[in-house]
Amino acid sequence: MKVKLVIFDxxxxxxxxxxxxxxxxxxxxxxxxxxxxTEELIRKSIGNGAKKLLERVMKALGVEGILxxxxxxxxxxIYLDNGTDHVELYPGVRSMLFELQRRGIKMAVATMKPSVxxxxxxxxxxxxxxxxxxxxxEEMLRPKPDPWVVKICAKAMETDVSETVMVGDGMTxxxxxxxxxxxxxxILGGYGDRxxxxxxxADFKIDGAGVLAKVIDEVEK
Numbered sequence: 001m002k003v004k005l006v007i008f009d010x011x012x013x014x015x016x017x018x019x020x021x022x023x024x025x026x027x028x029x030x031x032x033x034x035x036x037x038t039e040e041l042i043r044k045s046i047g048n049g050a051k052k053l054l055e056r057v058m059k060a061l062g063v064e065g066i067l068x069x070x071x072x073x074x075x076x077x078i079y080l081d082n083g084t085d086h087v088e089l090y091p092g093v094r095s096m097l098f099e100l101q102r103r104g105i106k107m108a109v110a111t112m113k114p115s116v117x118x119x120x121x122x123x124x125x126x127x128x129x130x131x132x133x134x135x136x137x138e139e140m141l142r143p144k145p146d147p148w149v150v151k152i153c154a155k156a157m158e159t160d161v162s163e164t165v166m167v168g169d170g171m172t173x174x175x176x177x178x179x180x181x182x183x184x185x186x187i188l189g190g191y192g193d194r195x196x197x198x199x200x201x202a203d204f205k206i207d208g209a210g211v212l213a214k215v216i217d218e219v220e221k
Contacts, residue, residue, distance in 0.1 A: 003105055003183070003216050005159040007150060009168030010111040010118060011046060012190025013209055014093050015125060018043060019086040024079040025057055035061045046191045047170050048144075049112035049137050050075060076114050083117045084124040090189070092210020097130045099213045106157045108133040110149040110166075110176075112140060132157060144168075145175030150182050165216065167209060168192075174202045183219055185212065 011017045022042045029035040037045075037057050045056035054067055054075060065071075100107060107130050111118055115136035122128035133156050135149050142148035154161045166177025169190025177184030178201060186202035187209055188194050198205060204215045 001219060002163060003165055003219055004163040005106045005108065005154060005157050006100060006165045006167060006212070006216075007108045007110050007153050007177075007182075008209070009170065009173050009187075009190075010109055010113055010121065012169035012192065013090075013167060013173075013187050014109075014127070015087050015089050015121065017083070017087050017121065018191070020083050021046065021053075021079070023085070024075065024082045025054065027078050027082065028054070028075045029057075029061070029063065032058075032063045032065055035063055037061065043191045047112075047172060050079070050114060076117070079114065079117055080120065084120050087121055087124055089125055089127070090208050090210060092208065094127070096210050096212050097127060100216070101130060103213075103216075105216070106159065107131050108135070108153045108157070110135045110140070110144065110153065112137045112143060115139065144170075144172040145179070147176050147180035150176050150180035154180075154182075165212075165219065167212060169197075171196055171200060174200050178202070185215055 008014050018039050022039045025037050041060055045053050051072055109131050113136055115138045118136040133153055140149055150166050154164050161181045164182040166182045167185045169187040170192040174184050174186050184202045185204045186197040188197055188205055189207045
């Protein structure tokens with residue numbers, strides 16, 4: 001099998017964004033009182049987009065209030081202001097992206113991060129030019145774990161899903177890849193539950209995306 005397309009999740013997969021997300025959530029929470037979320041709480045709460053993140057954090061901290069559309073929009077504005085201050089690529093990711101590019105493998109991003117912050121993050125990290133297609137929360141008509149985004153990326157890049165690899169640190173990424181018929185690679189060193197990922201049916205399980213080229217070598221044997 002020849003790998004022609006790799007689809008990446010962003011947070012916890014390509015980049016460590018935890019500090020900026022934590023800061024943004026805590027700025028958002030100030031309106032509700034003296035609440036403060038730790039990075040560990042944020043880590044456990046990430047997944048399925050900003051709304052789910054805030055709902056989980058507010059519930060865990062006992063914050064009273066309804067997360068309206070206006071409040072969600074307020075958080076997104078806060079996140080845009082703070083979302084790329086401390087973001088950094090995980091070890092080996094940049095060289096891995098160059099290697100995949102050298103091999104002629106197409107690349108895409110599929111994330112539930114808000115679109116404007118997704119693009120700002122890619123630009124801040126100077127990796128935006130690696131990706132032909134980027135699907136963020138607003139474009140994700142059927143969010144992961146639905147396989148829709150894997151199939152639509154493959155179609156957009158004129159590639160079959162059987163020649164596609166889906167890489168992510170969450171069970172939603174694993175399921176999206178598997179259910180689409182792609183090769184699924186679970187990242188154990190991100191924000192997802194490590195034990196659940198280890199017990200999952202992901203085709204490959206690696207600590208970080210920096211070693212992905214070796215996984216592709218295995219796939220192509």
